[in-house]
Each structure stands twice: as structure tokens, then as C-alpha cells.
Amino acid sequence: MIVRQAANVLDIFEYFARTKKPTTLAELADHFNWPRSSTFNLLTTLSEKGYLYEPRPRAGYYPTPRWLAMARQASEVEPLPAWSHALIADLSAETGETAAIAAPSGTMAVFIDVVESSAPIRYFAQIGHRIPIHATSSGRALLLQYTPEERDALYRKIEFKQYGPSTPISINAVETELRASIDRDYCESFADYSRDLAGVAVPLPIGDRRLSVVVAGPEFRIGDKTHDISIVLKRLVERHRPKPG
Amino acid sequence: MIVRQAANVLDIFEYFARTKKPTTLAELADHFNWPRSSTFNLLTTLSEKGYLYEPRPRAGYYPTPRWLAMARQASEVEPLPAWSHALIADLSAETGETAAIAAPSGTMAVFIDVVESSAPIRYFAQIGHRIPIHATSSGRALLLQYTPEERDALYRKIEFKQYGPSTPISINAVETELRASIDRDYCESFADYSRDLAGVAVPLPIGDRRLSVVVAGPEFRIGDKTHDISIVLKRLVERHRPKPG
DNA sequence: CCGGATCGTACAAGTATGTGAATTTTATCG
DNA sequence: CGATAAAATTCACATACTTGTACGATCCGG
Numbered sequence: 001m002i003v004r005q006a007a008n009v010l011d012i013f014e015y016f017a018r019t020k021k022p023t024t025l026a027e028l029a030d031h032f033n034w035p036r037s038s039t040f041n042l043l044t045t046l047s048e049k050g051y052l053y054e055p056r057p058r059a060g061y062y063p064t065p066r067w068l069a070m071a072r073q074a075s076e077v078e079p080l081p082a083w084s085h086a087l088i089a090d091l092s093a094e095t096g097e098t099a100a101i102a103a104p105s106g107t108m109a110v111f112i113d114v115v116e117s118s119a120p121i122r123y124f125a126q127i128g129h130r131i132p133i134h135a136t137s138s139g140r141a142l143l144l145q146y147t148p149e150e151r152d153a154l155y156r157k158i159e160f161k162q163y164g165p166s167t168p169i170s171i172n173a174v175e176t177e178l179r180a181s182i183d184r185d186y187c188e189s190f191a192d193y194s195r196d197l198a199g200v201a202v203p204l205p206i207g208d209r210r211l212s213v214v215v216a217g218p219e220f221r222i223g224d225k226t227h228d229i230s231i232v233l234k235r236l237v238e239r240h241r242p243k244p245g
Numbered sequence: 246m247i248v249r250q251a252a253n254v255l256d257i258f259e260y261f262a263r264t265k266k267p268t269t270l271a272e273l274a275d276h277f278n279w280p281r282s283s284t285f286n287l288l289t290t291l292s293e294k295g296y297l298y299e300p301r302p303r304a305g306y307y308p309t310p311r312w313l314a315m316a317r318q319a320s321e322v323e324p325l326p327a328w329s330h331a332l333i334a335d336l337s338a339e340t341g342e343t344a345a346i347a348a349p350s351g352t353m354a355v356f357i358d359v360v361e362s363s364a365p366i367r368y369f370a371q372i373g374h375r376i377p378i379h380a381t382s383s384g385r386a387l388l389l390q391y392t393p394e395e396r397d398a399l400y401r402k403i404e405f406k407q408y409g410p411s412t413p414i415s416i417n418a419v420e421t422e423l424r425a426s427i428d429r430d431y432c433e434s435f436a437d438y439s440r441d442l443a444g445v446a447v448p449l450p451i452g453d454r455r456l457s458v459v460v461a462g463p464e465f466r467i468g469d470k471t472h473d474i475s476i477v478l479k480r481l482v483e484r485h486r487p488k489p490g
Numbered sequence: 491c492c493g494g495a496t497c498g499t500a501c502a503a504g505t506a507t508g509t510g511a512a513t514t515t516t517a518t519c520g
Numbered sequence: 521c522g523a524t525a526a527a528a529t530t531c532a533c534a535t536a537c538t539t540g541t542a543c544g545a546t547c548c549g550g
Contacts, residue, residue: 021322062323064372069372074261103300110309112309
């Protein structure tokens, strides 16, 4: 169950991140189609908690740097190593496509680091973006790191939906694709989940964390280059990952 | 009115910032005395929005870097100039006390930047921390920048409470203290709001923003040094603030 | 490897909470 | 400066949320 008011807080937060401008009560209420009164209550709550302030009455609400101060601390919970960001930065530079690091979260994969392509037509991914774990290359690169038992447990929770023409819609289809991935030594997907989108991914275990790296972009650019991309992918992983011992 | 679930989101956020550790549903529920089921709903909401993820079932929730990514963007809404942080850093170093920048928010003042003293006994202030505008030195340094009309409007909203022995509990008391501040050329307060706390502050207009700088610490250390501190305060403001023209 | 304890998840009833209309306050224009 | 419009704020009711309960899964100690 979605807790509406919890989601609303995040919506306001993201609204500020997007617009990068102060905002009045009326503006927010109109934008989200919220009643003025509810918007007022939300803004009051955020202000009392020290996350917003109103330098002068009716002239708009501003976010305080408290968001940043807290986020900085919260991001120490489980920081990624510095090299993983360098890795996707290089990957994006060499391939010209968007590169990302994904982590599992239930039946979903979450992007926990992203470097976007600079191409005008590109895969627009964001940190925190979630995609079905079984219907994406980055997701399947995560599944490869699961034990068969863990995969079984997960499959029972997945709601198989036909996102695109090639979406695997059964446990068998997924397992078959996983075996194929092992054979070719990388994961790939063509519009399995998002239209026109192709991806190439490999597992990237870090410590005891099961992550994956993915390069993704429009099918027409990635199309027949998945093998070449997988070579670059593996070469760069090899270069950046610290040698054990 | 406080929106409970909105506040809860921030509480969870701050919990991660404080503990810097992943957290299980049960742990959170116990800590905040929330029912498991409500906690479950909240965590689900935060996960679906991409702010939390659960790498493996029952092994705990982790914050995603999305908090940080959004906060970075949101902090571009109204960035402080670089010199204002340098100012309070120097201030804190020279005085040995906590220094901060405050902004008005209704009848409150909010700290929007803080450098804490390194002394073991010190004023523990945080970005986002709110204090009554009329009963603190930093707040009154803000009030000095208001027009008499604006102050009048504000006074009507203030609920005068006796926070400490010297809290000004009437409009007159506040106005008298403001005139005294003009005469001595800086604002000061001794436990007007927080017990044992003394502060020295001056206005710090930046652009069209009405801010203030404050040095605050325990009364026994600040006590009779307020004048000396005000000298340092004004000297450093003079040094850091870019010359007009 | 078994059994008890713990944890996560679903559900339905009662109530706190958010909403919409009414009121007050502030800004704007003639 | 007074009238008008728009915004913010208050208040009472209907809705959506919380919560206790129950079930199933998973963990852990013996």
C-alpha cells in the first residue's frame, strides 16, 4: 500500500530538484492538483521539520540545505567504492551510451549510480529508477548471482507481464535466457521491458553485494553491437576493479 | 497541522543519517514505536519511489543515492555564496564557538549553514534548526532588517512565551531590545530562549536576502566577551563580503 | 533436521487525517 | 485610499489511513 502523504513529500522534494526555483503554495497546489489546504499542511510540516523556509510571507518556500546535510550522512550507509563510478563514466564515454550500476530490490532492480550518455537520443535513466529484475539485462545480471533456490523464491513473487514483444513471460523463459547469457558471457535485452531500448550487462559483485553494470541505449544504435559493447564492458571492469589480494 | 506520514518520512530519512546503517522493518518499528504494518507501508512507499532498496529479503533496507542526487539539485534553488561558509568557518576557528547563518521563516529563524565549535562543551546546532525570531540574537539581527510595518505584522503572529528568565514577552520588550542592539551595534542574547546559551549576531544581507551571522556558545564562556566577539564578527564579515561595485 | 520463535505480509474495522467550503488576511487596481 | 481579487488559514465532515489480528515464511538453537 502506498502511503499517499509520504509519497507527496518526495514529490515536493523532487519538484524543487527539477525546477530549482522557490515555490509558492498556490503553485504547488496547482501543479499537483492538490487542495490548497492539504498543500498548506504539507508545507507547514516540512517547514517545522526544518526542510523548508519562507523568507518572507507569500513570497515562496525555499528548501533549506538540510536535505543535503542529511543526504550526505545517509549516503554513508553503504557507499559505493570510488572506482565503480569511474567505471561507468569511462563506459559511457567509450560507448557513447548511458551506463549504470544496478542493485536488486525484491522483484525489481534499482539503479544506484548512473552516468548518462551525452547523445541527444539516449536512455534517460536516473538514480533510484526501478525496473523488473527478470525483464532487463541489468536485472538478469543480478539474477545470475542468485542461488537457484533464491531465484525460485523470487519467481514466485514476480508478476509476469508482457511489457514488450520479447518479454519473458514464464519462469522457464527467464531461466532459458539466463542460460543463454552464461553461454555468451553477458546479458542482453531488446525492448524486453522498455520500448526501443536495448541493454548489455554483466554481474559486478562488490564485497558481499550483488550488483551489475549495464550499458543501455536505443535499439537502433546498440542493435548488432552488443558483442562489441560486452568486450568494452569486460575490459573496463577488469581495468577498474581492484585486484584481489 | 502536522501531516503525520510526511513527518515519518523525514524521521526515517534522519534515522539513516544518524545510524549510518541499514535497517530492518522490525528495527524501525521498534525504534519509533510504530506498528509493523504501518512501517511496512512506509518502507514500501519509499522503495517504490526509489529511495530505499532491499538487496536481499529480510536483510534490511538501504537508502539509495537518490536522496543525495535530489538534494544536490534542490540545493541549487538558492545557493549561498562560497564566502559565507568561509566566513563562519573562520569565525568558529577564531572564537572557538559555533557559528551559523540564519534566515527568517515566519516567526522563526532557521539555520541555513552551521560550523560547529570543536569544544567538548558547545552549542550543538544543525542546519534546519529553528528558533524563535524574537527571542534569539540571530533572530533579532534578522528583525533589524525588517521595516517597522513588517515587524508589526510579524508581532501579531508571535506567541510570546517565557522560554527563559530574560525572554522578551511583549512587543515593547522586543522593540526595546532592538533599539539597544542598534545602539551597541550588534545583537546579543543570554538564555533568552535556550538555557545557558549566549549569542552574538549581526545582520548579513546578501542580495535581496535578509540573513544574519551568529556566534553562540555557553554563557560562561561568552559571558563578558560579547563585545570582543562582535568586533571579530564585524572584522570577518568585512573581510569576506565582496566589495560592492 | 526439527520445532519454537521471529519476521514479514494481508486484511477488515474504527478512527485519525486530509479535504472542501467558509473565513480571514493580504495584495492589487482604479 | 477604498474596493476587488487572490491568497492563506480555519473548521467540520467524509475518506483514507492506521492498527490489531492472523497467517505463512524464515530463521535459529538444540
